[in-house]
Each structure stands twice: as structure tokens, then as C-alpha cells.
């Protein structure tokens with residue numbers, strides 16, 4: 001029996017966020033990133049889970065207000081509508097503020113959560129350890145079986161193309177040691193898998 005993914009404190013936040021996350025697999029992305037964040041937090045106990053985990057749940061709710069046909073133009077290898085990334089952050093902050101005011105999760109510093117959601121994609125450096133953990137959970141999702149399956153499906157990428165994107169676009173932006181270790185190990189395993197045939201060939 002696996003243990004529950006969401007902490008009891010975060011279940012009402014998830015339920016309030018769900019209507020905003022039912023596009024472009026954002027609901028599944030959010031849950032898997034939450035699981036990754038919990039693992040990163042175990043390695044980085046100085047970070048504050050009561051800021052990081054609510055921020056993970058609410059960081060992408062703003063995509064709901066972006067026209068659906070433009071979503072994939074905002075991300076990927078060569079985004080043509082990068083402006084939408086900043087726009088989804090602004091909407092996410094607004095919606096998250098409303099949700100947090102309504103749900104009132106105990107012991108959560110609302111402003112600290114909102115500060116992390118603002119700029120979670122458009123700022124690269126770690127603005128704090130909590131910010132770094134949240135950003136790494138978001139990007140490390142790409143280095144999970146789930147993230148790979150979903151993103152390859154969006155762009156119809158081969159495994160080799162996916163590995164190249166992760167190595168060149170995503171992993172260089174990681175900020176924590178456990179995040180980097182997770183991502184680099186994932187890439188190493190895929191690169192090994194791509195060479196299986198070379199070494200398994202009967203000689």
C-alpha cells in the first residue's frame with residue numbers, strides 16, 4: 001500500500017485548484033510534481049514544505065485563462081508566444097490568492113506562496129531555497145516517466161529528441177543538488193537505453 005500523496009492540509013487546495021488544472025495535463029503534472037517536491041524536501045529539510053507544497057499545487061492554475069489553442073506555442077524548444085508564460089504566472093497569482101483566502105490552509109504563509117508562484121517560470125535564479133525547490137520540482141517533472149510520456153506526446157518527439165531537449169533546455173536551469181542528481185541520472189539511464197542495441201547485438 002502506497003502512502004497518500006497529498007498531505008491532509010493540501011487536499012482542499014487541490015480540490016479548489018482542480019477546475020483550473022483540467023487543461024494540457026496540468027492536473028497530472030501538478031500531482032507528479034508534488035510527489036517530486038516531497039522527495040526533494042526530504043533531501044533539503046531546511047526548505048519549508050508549508051510554502052513549497054501549496055505553491056506546487058497552485059503554480060499553474062493561471063494557464064486556464066490562456067486561450068487553449070495557444071498553450072503549446074508558449075513552451076517547448078522554440079516558443080513563439082513567450083509572453084504567455086508571464087501572463088499565466090500573473091493569472092496563477094490572482095487565482096491562487098483567491099483560493100488561499102477561501103481555503104485558509106493552517107500554518108501557510110500566503111504571501112510567501114504567492115511570491116514563489118510569481119516568476120516561477122520567468123525567473124531563473126533561486127530567489128530562496130523554497131523557490132529553488134518549487135522550480136526544481138516543476139522542471140524535474142520532465143525527468144519522470146510521466147513527464148516524458150506527456151511531453152513526447154505533445155510534440156511527437158523521439159526519445160533521442162526528448163533527451164536532447166532535457167539536456168540543453170531544462171536541466172541547465174536546475175537549482176538544487178538533489179534536483180540535478182535526479183535529472184542527470186534520468187538522462188544517463190535514457191542514453192544508456194538508446195545504446196542497448198549496440199551492445200546487445202550478437203557478435
Ligand SMILES: [Fe+2]
Pocket residue numbers: 059060088120121
Ligand atoms: Fe508554470
Ligand SMILES: [Fe+2]
Pocket residue numbers: 029059060138
Ligand atoms: Fe508547472
